[in-house]
Amino acid sequence: METILEVNKLSKAFQKRQVLKGIGFEVKRGEILCFLGPNGAGKSTTIHILTGALPSSEGEVLYKGVPISKQLRSYKRELGVVPQDLALYEELSAERNVLFFAGLYGIRGSALAHAVEEAIQLAGLADRRHDKVKTFSGGMKRRLNIACAIAHRPELVIMDEPTVGIDPQSRNHILECIRKLRDNGVTILYSTHYMEEVEAIASRIIIMDHGHIIAEGTKETLKEEIQGEKQYGIELEPGSHIQEELFYRVEGVKFVEIKEDRIEVVSLKDIENLDRIISLLTDQGVKIRNIESRTASLETVFLKLTGRKLRD
């Protein structure tokens, strides 16, 4: 598959603080590459550099083999950017917003009308096209934000957490819209906090933490890393207290995280130790509300790699 974007040894420091520490990866034409990482991992900083909005401290980004700094105008014409924050005119209709943004790319006349129609349809907003944005729900605004970014038919679309805080229906619309874009041959780089979205749409995944890429692969190859492991999610009575260290005394336990009334335990698959974990809790006078046992999931991969849950 052709490489559309190549990122080499990218670093970024704000004042003296190193936020990106020499990351490198490629984006292949036609794929949905998902960027996953906890808050502060460096996803947005990477995206800002990739969109040409922020200079890097070191390293380079090549689009179709040429540094973006040497072709910023033509690169931006072929790029669609969906920012984390909404960039819309509240007093204008949905259609007028898309017209405005597509018009910035020099599209005119019937080509413009056609482009706007296509983007509005893709975002699932056809029946509300004449309504002012200020009457829209948060989810509809997010969909319109996407329509504005894709109307000029970019080859590469970069999205920075486009589904934060929206209802499930709008989220499904957005994921569907992304799949359709991919089916139309558009390459997508998608940053998110939500593991289920990655499961639903990713061709490939990059996991970032503390300014590094700590894992890269398909869902399947990443899950292979934890083939030999399972995970228990244990829910306790509110107000329960127990120390993490105690769990590591149980044979097979590899990782434990306690958060309020919930415990996540990653353990070796072949060792039957659930009864010992339960005894440990009951011996400490802790009451269990629920236990679920899961096999390897991306969430487990993430937990193992970063030592923390994604929505920290």
Ligand SMILES: Nc1ncnc2c1ncn2[C@@H]1O[C@H](COP(=O)(O)OP(=O)(O)OP(=O)(O)O)[C@@H](O)[C@H]1O
């Ligand atoms: N303009 C800036 N000046 C100083 N520090 C910054 C600036 N922008 C980002 N940072 C810091 O860089 C680190 C990485 O931030 P970044 O926004 O890239 O992370 P992120 O993975 O996108 O997280 P989030 O999911 O919260 O957006 C953070 O610690 C942040 O505080």
